[in-house]
Amino acid sequence: MNYKKRILADKLCRLVEHFSVVVVCGARQVGKSTLLSHLFSDWDTVVFDPVVDIGNARADPELFLSNHPVPLILDEIQYSPEVVSCIKRSVDRNKRPGMYILTGSQQWSVIKSISESLAGRAVFLDLEGFSLSEINEVAASPSWLERYLDDPHKFVTGNHSKMAMNRTLYEQLWTGWLPEMDSIAEDLASDYFAAYIRTYIERDVRQLLDVIDWQQFGRFVQLMAALSAQEINFSQLGRDIGITPQTAKRWLTVLKATFQWYEIPAYHGNSIKKISSKPKGYFADSGLACHLGMISSATVLGGHPFTGAMFETAIVAEIRKLILPLSRKAEIYHWRLHSGSEVDILLERDNILYPIEIKLKSRPSRKDTSGISALRDNYSNRNIAPGLVISPTETFEQLTDTDYALPWNTL
Numbered sequence: 438m439n440y441k442k443r444i445l446a447d448k449l450c451r452l453v454e455h456f457s458v459v460v461v462c463g464a465r466q467v468g469k470s471t472l473l474s475h476l477f478s479d480w481d482t483v484v485f486d487p488v489v490d491i492g493n494a495r496a497d498p499e500l501f502l503s504n505h506p507v508p509l510i511l512d513e514i515q516y517s518p519e520v521v522s523c524i525k526r527s528v529d530r531n532k533r534p535g536m537y538i539l540t541g542s543q544q545w546s547v548i549k550s551i552s553e554s555l556a557g558r559a560v561f562l563d564l565e566g567f568s569l570s571e572i573n574e575v576a577a578s579p580s581w582l583e584r585y586l587d588d589p590h591k592f593v594t595g596n597h598s599k600m601a602m603n604r605t606l607y608e609q610l611w612t613g614w615l616p617e618m619d620s621i622a623e624d625l626a627s628d629y630f631a632a633y634i635r636t637y638i639e640r641d642v643r644q645l646l647d648v649i650d651w652q653q654f655g656r657f658v659q660l661m662a663a664l665s666a667q668e669i670n671f672s673q674l675g676r677d678i679g680i681t682p683q684t685a686k687r688w689l690t691v692l693k694a695t696f697q698w699y700e701i702p703a704y705h706g707n708s709i710k711k712i713s714s715k716p717k718g719y720f721a722d723s724g725l726a727c728h729l730g731m732i733s734s735a736t737v738l739g740g741h742p743f744t745g746a747m748f749e750t751a752i753v754a755e756i757r758k759l760i761l762p763l764s765r766k767a768e769i770y771h772w773r774l775h776s777g778s779e780v781d782i783l784l785e786r787d788n789i790l791y792p793i794e795i796k797l798k799s800r801p802s803r804k805d806t807s808g809i810s811a812l813r814d815n816y817s818n819r820n821i822a823p824g825l826v827i828s829p830t831e832t833f834e835q836l837t838d839t840d841y842a843l844p845w846n847t848l
Contacts, residue, residue, distance in 0.1 A: 440475050441571050441616070443468065444580075448762050449562055450476060456560045457528045457536045460514075460551055462544060463564035464696035464721055465637055468616040469540045472564065473510050477538065480508045485516035487640055498523040507536040515543040515644075518550040525554045532558075543641055544694045565696075566614030566722055568758040569846060575600040581847045582759040586767055586786055589822035593841050597833040598848045606829050606845070610747045611735040613724015614754065623734070630728035634658070641695045646688070653680065657688050661698055662729035665720040666746040666753070668713065668773070669700065697721050701753070704770035704783045706816055713773040723751045748797040749781060752827050752845060756782060756793070767791070778811035780824075790816065792824040801826045806840040813839070 449472070452459045461469050474482065483505060485491050494501040494517040502509075502523050511520065524537055539551065539559075551559055570577040577600070585592045604612060612618050612626065621629050638651065648654045656678045675685025692698035700716040720726040727747060732738050738747065760767055767786040773779035784791035792809045809824035824840035834842050 439620075440471065441567070441574055441619075443472055443564070443571060444568055444578075444758070444762050445562065445564060446472065446476060452560055452562060453477075453535045453538065455534050456558075457532050457534060458524065458551075458555055458559035459538050460559050460561045461538065461540045461564055462561060462696070463540075463542065464566075465542045465641065466615050466617055466633065467564050467566050467696075469542075469564055470512055471616065473512075473538060473540065477508070477510060480510050480538070481505055482510040482512060484512040485514065487516045487644060491517070495519050502527060508538075509536070510538045510540070512540050513542065514539040514551075515541045521550045521554045525558065528555070528558050542695065543645065544696060563761060565754065565758050565761070567616055567619060568614075569609075569755055570600060570848070572609070572614070572619055573600050573603055575848060577848045580759045581843070582756060583763060585822075585825070586763075586765075586784070586791065589789075589791065593823045593835075597843075599844050599846050600848050602846055605735070606748075607739045607744070608735040610723045610744070610751055611727050611732065611738045613722045613727070614751075615722055615724065618724055626724075627728060627733070630725055633725065634729075637695065637697070642691055645694060646691050648688075653678065654688060657685065658692070658697075659729045661689065661692060661718070662720050662726040663743070664718060665723075665726050666749040667718065668715040669718045670715065697725075699757075701769055701771050701782075704772045704785070706819070712815075713775060717771045719750050719753055721754065723747045723754070726750060745797045748829075748845075749795045752795045753782060756784075772808075772812060774811060774815070778808050780808045780812050783812070789820045789822055791822045794824065794826045796826055796828045798828055799830055801828045801830060801836060801842045803836050806837050809840055810837075 463469055483491060485494065490496055492501045498520040501520065514520065528536060618626065618629060657675065657680065660678055671686055672682055674682050676682065689698065698718060698720060700718045702716050703714050705712055705714065727738060730743050732741055732743060738744055757769065760769065765786065767784040770783045770785065771781060772783045780792045781795045782793040784793065792812055794805060794808060796805050805826050806824060813821055825843045826836060826840065827843050827845050830842050830844050833844060836842055
């Protein structure tokens with residue numbers, strides 16, 4: 438598999454130049470090891486295993502570290518958490534930048550042990566699957582999102598270019614964003630995803646969860662894939678497949694801990710009762726969600742009821758990826774009135790709100806900005822940037838006095 442430059446590569450290098458310990462977190466197979474081996478090829482690397490005690494690291498972590506001088510990459514640190522306290526002592530004895538890079542694909546164990554043991558000594562970086570520019574190997578710096586956040590009025594009056602695509606929209610949604618899938622033939626995709634799910638359950642979930650019925654857990658994962666891009670009703674969650682809401686909530690926590698699911702909180706601005714407070718949930722990878730939804734090809738996806746949700750799932754994930762490299766982060770929310778008006782994504786930075794709608798249609802219209810208009814009416818005293826409607830449209834165009842249609846593959 439050819440290496441494709443990641444948009445977080447430069448930030449990762451800067452963090453290593455300034456911090457003793459850098460922790461790279463992310464789901465299985467998002468490219469953590471590939472990125473580190475490319476950027477830090479001269480570093481010693483140890484890959485830990487859930488079964489085998491590599492280098493006797495669990496039994497004698499002090500001896501293990503003494504035999505692996507810095508700079509050192511410790512891959513899948515959650516399998517040998519005993520090493521973390523020894524890393525703390527090593528850093529305290531001789532603190533300098535670029536000593537250790539740790540990776541982990543289980544948020545619970547990694548964050549808990551490292552946050553407690555390496556407080557003030559470690560910095561965290563989240564890595565997700567490929568972004569659109571990474572897949573198509575297009576240099577997009579600054580990205581459209583960074584330009585929009587930095588000066589929204591200049592952004593909507595400026596020029597806009599689209600990136601050349603290696604796949605159609607439906608092909609990309611169905612393939613997903615995991616680096617390995619980018620180079621796999623379509624007829625082998627289902628085999629890859631089946632192996633991914635099996636490995637994920639056997640290696641990750643079994644470490645975190647005591648489940649009697651693993652088939653039931655598999656049905657739960659399928660259910661969550663079908664609920665991607667929806668508000669989550671925790672009191673009803675899981676009843677469709679015969680488990681209690683409490684069990685479903687515990688299982689969902691494990692999906693979040695292993696980076697397979699994330700939630701976007703509702704934006705309140707105040708405590709008005711007419712505003713929904715439920716979070717919106719998303720499956721991390723649209724390709725994996727399609728596989729779990731038994732969608733056998735990109736052609737089938739084109740006429741499937743799932744398609745709109747998969748488009749929103751992909752765009753929200755893209756926005757999250759584009760936020761990660763920024764030095765000035767934006768908070769991400771969704772907004773909805775109980776009456777039905779909603780804005781899919783509401784970014785907030787420096788007390789400015791940035792509304793974004795996501796529509797799977799080639800010709801968005803003024804009607805598609807109704808949620809943004811409702812937001813403006815409800816927060817007339819707030820500074821609200823020009824709104825965007827992201828869609829598979831051909832050109833950037835103005836829809837209302839304040840809102841614009843943005844092609845989904847804008848550079």
